[in-house]
Amino acid sequence: MLTRKICFFFFFLIFICPVSSAENYALLVGINNYPDDISPLRYCVADVLSFRDELINLAGFKRDKILLMTDDTKGNMEPTHINIIMQLGLLAKQIQPPDTFIFYFSGHGIANEVGSFLLSSNSNIVTQDTLEMSAVPLDRVNKILSSLKAQQLLVVIDACRNNPEANRGIEDNFLTDNFSKGFQIHRRNLDNHQPRVSAIFYACNVGERAYEWPDKGHGVFSYYLLQGLKGEAANEKGEVTITDLADYTQNKVLNWAKTYRGKKQTPWLNLTGETRLVLVDKIKPRLLSNDGSSVTDPELEAWKIVKDSANILDFEDFLSVFPHGDLSDVARLKIKKLERVIKPQQVTKPLSQQIQAELDLARQRFNLAKKNNDTVAQVIYRQKEAQLLAKLRQVEAKEKLEQQRNWHNSRLRQPYRAGSQNQSDMVLIPAGPATLSFYLDKYEVTNAQYNRFVQETGHRKPYYWDDEYFNQPNQPVVGVSWYDASAYARWINKRLPSENEWEWAARGGLKNKQYPWGNQEPNTSRANYGRDVGKSSPVGSYPANGYGLYDMAGNVWEWCHDWFSLDRDGKVVRGGSWYSYTYSLSVENRNQLNPDSLDNFFGFRCASESN
Incomplete structure (x- = not known):
């Protein structure tokens, strides 16, 4: 023991x-x-x-x-x-x-x-x-x-x-x-x-x-x-x-x-x-003076970097580090001057995008300073990055639900293409705590459905298109990247579900339950998981959840619209797969993949607005 x-x-x-x-x-x-x-x-x-x-x-x-x-x-x-x-x-x-x-x-x-x-x-x-x-x-x-x-x-x-x-x-x-x-x-x-x-x-x-x-x-x-x-x-x-x-x-x-x-x-x-x-042994030390020896003035060195710039963000970066410095008033004056010049050309963007742009710029400048062994600039942009990242988390959390509402207000539903899925292939999901009502595909997108997309548009074939273990018409399409899945969804006038939408739909109307069917432990009669079958099953092979959605646990991971984190290095996938273990089947379990990834255990299903 x-x-x-x-x-x-x-x-x-x-x-x-x-x-x-x-x-x-x-x-x-x-x-x-x-x-x-x-x-x-x-x-x-x-x-x-x-x-x-x-x-x-x-x-x-x-x-x-x-x-x-x-x-x-x-x-x-x-x-x-x-x-x-x-x-x-x-x-x-x-x-x-x-x-x-x-x-x-x-x-x-x-x-x-x-x-x-x-x-x-x-x-x-x-x-x-x-x-x-x-x-x-x-x-x-x-x-x-x-x-x-x-x-x-x-x-x-x-x-x-x-x-x-x-x-x-x-x-x-x-x-x-x-x-x-x-x-x-x-x-x-x-x-x-x-x-x-x-x-x-x-x-x-x-x-x-x-x-x-x-x-x-x-x-x-x-x-x-x-x-x-x-x-x-x-x-x-x-x-x-x-x-x-x-x-x-x-x-x-x-x-x-x-x-x-x-x-x-x-x-x-x-x-x-x-x-x-x-x-x-090649990192420049911090600016410290424990013995009273002279140390380069960091504010003056930073001002030398930004003083000739025509970019407002450079001076905002400067003020974030030296808000009460000897040159702070000069920096604010420079900002006002630049605002008068560029204001007519400015286009309003969501606050999160503005902050993300500043964050990306701060990271680029930190990397450049690191490459040039510029310790002063590294200190400035490292502090700036930390401040912007904290601010971005707060703003994105507030904007997330509002973005979903904007989808409903800005997008008009178009008729489906000939031969494509229609609303009889989808389920109307009621509004939840963090979602409006929406339609979601009853089944994962199949090889037969994806084949029509490939034939009509000339889009590249899935990676496992010629593999008999994964290319049967009624199996979910696999070997497709997040970009491939998004392209298919646009072609059929749909979209990928948000992560909140996916989880709300997967619960099937149940509250505080671990799996789409409740709290009972998974077994091979409820889902395809744990490598028991050894490949994906035809869609709809296992019982539906309370909303009538099939394979919300197991079979293949499903791409969602969202980035996994603020680092934006992976897209969310949910639901687990035929290759996954029990914990991956939980409706709360999150995972991420590089959006370019191609493998045989993840696919997708589509969503659309209810109006």
């Missing part, structure tokens, strides 16, 4: 001075979606993706040297226990003494009296036997990593932030002393090479847990770790060392946990070796 579960995020580092002929390798594993007996996680994939970006942007890693294993990768890169061990072993044979290697695992971890394990995408923790046969033993990882010839080795383990047992994901999962000692890498120094330096950086102390930060889309420790690497932990020489990074991260995480949770999370560092560990 599994008696001890652990949750930790530790940072194990062996790093020495870079070698000119060295190659940089990384294996990054992030798992959010687990089998039914293991609770899902939210930000593991986001953490490894962000870490990959910083390896490329800050550490000079080549993209083709970074192997990524997440919920979306397939084949040999699917994060099963066998694949993870195999990829580690293959890299161990490939890596040479001058090289650097990073292994990052973000997912669930578990420990009991037998041993400690990392849980892979196919792990089963029902019994001790199934655990040992389907998880990644920590001692196996230790053995492989101990055999590495690389001079520089970095291991990041995030395993995990909550209880891995199904339906207990909100419970604390504390770091145990035995698990923190279970990750032991013993590597001997090679002849003619410098001695190694080792550091273990834990996300929390023994008896604590690591928290997540939904507003940032990361674990708290991971978020501040990344911020520190980007320069927040830089010393006066512009270096980010492991000790500086630890001090910065510990202070930030400790304050966050106390402020937002009223609890304690204390990252801590265990460092051995004599060589200084410099993780990043």
Whole structure:
């Protein structure tokens, strides 16, 4: 019986001075979606993706040297226990003494009296036997990593932030002393090479847990770790060392946990070796003067950047940082002058679009300042970005329902094209707390319906058009991007449903229920899920919900109109699929995909106005 579960995020580092002929390798594993007996996680994939970006942007890693294993990768890169061990072993044979290697695992971890394990995408923790046969033993990882010839080795383990047992994901999962000692890498120094330096950086102390930060889309420790690497932990020489990074991260995480949770999370560092560990060495330091020496005037430097600009936003950025500075009155005068010139050409836009434009501009200018090593400009635009992002969240929340009302007031319903669906193929959904009444397709759009669109318009064929497992006329069309789905909807004088509309329709008139049929657990008589069928089913193969809508749980994920978050890096998909596990079928479960994605487990259905 599994008696001890652990949750930790530790940072194990062996790093020495870079070698000119060295190659940089990384294996990054992030798992959010687990089998039914293991609770899902939210930000593991986001953490490894962000870490990959910083390896490329800050550490000079080549993209083709970074192997990524997440919920979306397939084949040999699917994060099963066998694949993870195999990829580690293959890299161990490939890596040479001058090289650097990073292994990052973000997912669930578990420990009991037998041993400690990392849980892979196919792990089963029902019994001790199934655990040992389907998880990644920590001692196996230790053995492989101990055999590495690389001079520089970095291991990041995030395993995990909550209880891995199904339906207990909100419970604390504390770091145990035995698990923190279970990750032991013993590597001997090679002849003619410098001695190694080792550091273990834990996300929390023994008896604590690591928290997540939904507003940032990361674990708290991971978020501040990344911020520190980007320069927040830089010393006066512009270096980010492991000790500086630890001090910065510990202070930030400790304050966050106390402020937002009223609890304690204390990252801590265990460092051995004599060589200084410099993780990043090209970031310009902050403007600090602890010894009384002269420091460049940031306001004057900022004014030099914007003073000749013809863009009002530049001066607004300046005033947001120096509202009461010596040059603030001059900046306001400059704004009034520019307003008189450009006012006749201005076109009124929704406030959220105006803020988004300012935010995009601030991000562009921050990236440019970062490229030019301009510390003053980086400070200005980082602060500006934070202010605009907070403002944008508030405005978009207020505008969302109003946008839905505008659809009803501005769009006139047109007759459907010959041969297309009509209202008999749709269901009138009554108005809800966050929606007006609207029509929604009774079924997911089929291959037969999409084929008419392709034939009449010449639009590209779906990715799986020639695959007999997914191309039957009455199966839902798959292998279509969000843009493909939107094009079809416009052609048939419809649109994709908003996320609020989709969820309200999926509930079928039920309140506070987990699934379209109620709170009863899913089974194969209610939905196609869990890879039981192995492919999508013909639409309407399972019972309809209370509104008469079919396949609102399982079969294929369905594209929605909305962006998943303010970062606008993924479109919302809802409902789960034939490939998904139980939790994905919940009417409240959200997921996201790149709008260009093409795969065989998501499709769509259309909506239209009721007037």
